[in-house]
Structures are given as C-alpha cells and as structure tokens.
Amino acid sequence: MRDATDDGFRAFVDARWPALVRFAWSLTGDRGHAEDVVQAVLVRTWRRWGRIRLDGAEAYVRAAVVNETVSRARRRRVREVVLPWTGERPEPVPAGDAAEDRAVADSVAAELALLPPRMRAVVVLRFLEDRSEAETAALLGCSPGTVKSQTNRAMARLRDRTPLRDLVGVPAVDAAAGEENR
C-alpha cells in the first residue's frame, strides 16, 4: 500500500535519479557500478524516508552515495581491479583549440578513472562538487589533513601522466630518472 510518504519518496527519486547516477558515476567511473550504488542507497533511504527532512534529502542521499562507494572499495580491500575508462564519449572531436581541450579532458578523465576510489572521491567532491576540505573530510569520514594529502597525491599523478603538466609548465617526468633506480 502506498502512502503519502511513499509518494514523496517516489517524486524525489523520479526528479533526482539522473543527477544521482551521474554523481555516482563521477565517483566510481563505471556506469553499472554507479547505478547499483544509487539503488542500494535509495533502498535504504526509502525505509527511512519519514525521518529525513525533504530539504536535506538530496544532501543526505549524496553523502550516502559517497559512503557506499568508499565502503565498497574498502570491502574489496585486498585485490583491487580498476577498469579502464568506460564513460561514454561525446560526439566527434572538433578541430582547433576545442580539440586540444577535449584531448586534455579525455586524458584527465582516463587518469581519473584509475585513481583509487577514495582519492577519486576527494577529487570529485573538491573540484566537481566544489566542496571545501572540511566538507569533503566530513563526507568521507576522514580528516582535512587526509583530504589535503589525497588531493596532492592525485595532483601529482595527474601531472605526471596527463597533459596537465603543460598547463602549468611542469616538465614531463624524465624516464631516465626512473631508470637510475634500476
């Protein structure tokens, strides 16, 4: 039997489903995984819907999506298989500066998909969601210091492996430097 609470939940999900799946995708880098995470969170939310303030529902669900994503990564704690970039590609690459921008974006997106889940979540929350270090820390259940160090590590990896280094004039890592350690 459906009641008013049920209807409220259904209205919320109908309205916010695409945004939530896109958000989860940005955290996971995998569409199937993203939909599964959002479904799992929504099922739990459904049971608690009567206790959740409507004006805070989206924030509540997004926080739960972050937690679910990171928790699943923790549960896979020993072996971690990171899939290659699976995001749908947009239309054909245009010529000129736009093409270069698209190439940078593609390269960065591919590298983002390879970041460990927690590090990727930090990047998504800080730079896509525009959340502060403290907010990000609160969502991920860690300290701002951890957010800072994870952000720095992500930056180092992206600079090392993508054309981002060209944006800031950072020289590419000298392959010979690595060989010195061999």
Added chain:
Amino acid sequence: MSTTWTPAEEEAVRSALAVGQEAMDVGAVPWSSLERRRSAATRRHRTAVGLGVAGAIVAGLVGQGLLTGSVNGFVSPTAGSPFVPAYDGRTVGSLAADTAFLDGLRQRIADNRAVLPAGTDPSVVEVALATDVAGARLALARMPGRDGWVWVTGPQGAPVSGMDLGNWCVGDDVCWLRYGLGWTSYVDTKPDGSSQLVGARGDGAVVATEPGSRVVLRGGNDVTADGVLRPLQVAAEERWPGVFVGPLTVPPVRIDVAVTPPGGRTVRTWDASGSGLAPDEWWDVASASASRGRGVRGFSDLGDVRGDLVMAAARAAGAATGDGTRSRVVWADQNADGTVARAVLAFGTVSGGWLRVAVERVVEGGGFRLAAYGPAPVARDGLDGTGAAWRSVVGTAVVVGPAQARSFRWVDRDDRPLGGRRALDGDAAADGEPVPEGAVAVTFEGADGAALGRAALVGAWPDDKVLS
C-alpha cells in the same frame, strides 16, 4: 614542483568530470528493481528481528517511551541501543568544564555551512564528549536536522580553530572513531609543498555506546615467537559513562570493535581503511640493510607501486605495521616496463613472530590488479627459513627461497619430485616458472645439494577473507 592546484588544472579536472557526466544518457528510474531490492531488504530485516533483535529493541523502546525519529529537532537512530552514544544533556570528558572551549566548538560547528544553515544559534549544538586523549583532541556533537552524531577531531591540545568535523555516527553501526596521527594525519602543508605532522603522537580508538557495555578492540593480528597466530586484543577502558578509550601502541591496518551492551547481544564492526603506515618510509626502513632485504630491484614509480604493494600486504596480513624497524622487504622485483611488481614482505608483530605476505601488482587493461598471497604466520625472520612460492595471477609461479638456496624442485602432495632441479638466481628467486601438474609445494636446496626447506604453493588471498 608546486603542490597547489592551479585554476587551469582545477578547470581541466572539473571539465573532464563534467563532460563525462553530461555525456551519460541516464535511463528511467528502475522502479521494479528498486521495489524488488526493498522487499528483499525488508525480508532480511524481519529475519534479523525474528532472531532476537526485536526483544532487545522493544525493551529499549518501552523503557525509553519512544521509537525513533525527531526529538527536539534531532533525528537519530533508535535510542537505547549500542549504536547510540549515551547523552543525558551533560558533556563528559577532560574538557567538560572548559566552557570557553565548548562554546567555541559550538560556534565553529554552527558556522560550518556544510552542516548548518547561516545564522544558526550555536547553542543548538549539543556536545556529548570533549576530551584530550594521547594523540588527539576529540569531541562528539550533534545538531538539529542532521542524522546522528559527528566526531570532531584535532591534534591533542588543539584550539577550537584546529578542530574539524570527522566521521558521522549514523544508522545501525557502532559509533566509534579511530584517532591519532596514523589515521587522521594532522598535516600542515607549507608553501614549499613539504609537510609536517602536527601534535603529539598517539593512536587509538574511542567508542561511544551504552554505559556499562563491554568493549573489546582487536588491533589486527599477532604472532608469538614460536609462530602461533592470535588476535592482538586491546583493552578499552570506560573513561566516562559509555565512552571507551583504547590506546594502540602499534597502529594496525585493521581494527575490529566488539560491543556487548548490558544484557544484550554483541555487535561487531571493523575498519581497515587506515593505519600508521607510511609506505615509502616503511619500505626504506624495512629494506635498509643487506641483511634485511635482498633482490630489491628497480622501482621506477616508487611512490605508487611500493605504496600499493605495502598497503595490500599489510591489509591482507592484518598486521600492526609499525615504522618498518621490525619488518622486512624480503624480496622485491619489478619488470623492465614497470607493468609487474612483486614482493615478499614480512611484518614483525608485537609478540616477536612474523606475518609474511607475497604481493603482486599487475598493470592490465588500463588499470592494475593487486593480489596478496598466503598471509602466513612464521616464527623466524621473514621467510622462516623455508621460502615462499605462489601461483601468480598471470598463471606462472614465483619462488623465493632462503638466502642460501640455489635451486628448487616441484613436489607433489606426497613430496615426490616432479621434474628436475630448477635454478634460482642470485637472490634465491625464480619468476615466471611454469607449474607442473600435481605440484603442491617446492623444496629448496643449497649449492651443496643440502635441503633448505619446503614451501607450499599458495594461491591468491580471497577478497572476502581476513587472516584470523
């Protein structure tokens, strides 16, 4: 190199994520799937209730005179359960009488736009705990409109401005926090990119639950000097009613928490997301001398590869890792193109024994796969004088013998040799060995043919198992 993100970098990252999001064609809400999952969840919940949870909860509800939901604007899980911190309106802890600190803390939380709207009266923030412990300053607070309690943490002795929101205690999970440098990483990043840890060193766990509960912390695994595996249990003292503190002398990767409320059933939880382990520093110390490590060859991507190997091994072992002084990089190697890195690592434990883990990182399909093999308690040094052999995820075997070993043989379950003697390299290791049908172990021999030990051939450690 600057460690600050430039606006151009931020925009490039934002754009990369936004482009991918916008390109997604998200279909309709899968209501049938959601309804099916909801029904299944409801069945599971009812089953749990039928197993006896109901009695405890109902008794609690009757005693409390309430079910769940909003009380004075607060939304919280069922009161009177092991999942809910004790709070009678008064703050407990070593800072309970420090009204200036408490007022400042409430103001800091009220000013946090992430959790409260602008103009929130700080007096609505309730603080159940405010205390210093060795290695951290901790508070537990809640506020109207937010589900559950939130830990607020900073370095030991921190001013209000050094306190930040941390884990939330929401739903049916034990309200606890792992604190200390190893986990919370109080780091000051300087303009030149270097960083330093802030505050006194200390590590432990704090649990907020029903007063009079029994709380047991398990700080990973321990191995006795004669090679017997056992859990490393840590006593948690009830410092204030319902607030249990357990210091950890050697931060483990994994902490298990068991809470038994008075007259109730034990509830358990765990976390393996943090440790006192600094992988690069650990590696440097653990492989520092020739007598400790051998065959430690080139790692062109030191930070990531070494870090991945060490963390995967430490998690599989569930060991208290320490700073590497009692651990060893027994053997490590990386292939020429950097796509495969392997290591045998051994973690010295509190009681003198060792936990040995083989671990491997293989780049594949644009990502990488991490696998740990046969976490094993051993009594003597990293290899226990017996060596290690494992069947890699790429199908061949890696064999690492005692340092004096020069060859090995495959043997079957009756220890009958399978094929001839196989050579080991100067590091007493062999990589990429085909595994004969029926092989279950290897035996090692020295230059003079003397037997030097036997090691079982192990497979990848399952994802869903922990060593216990």
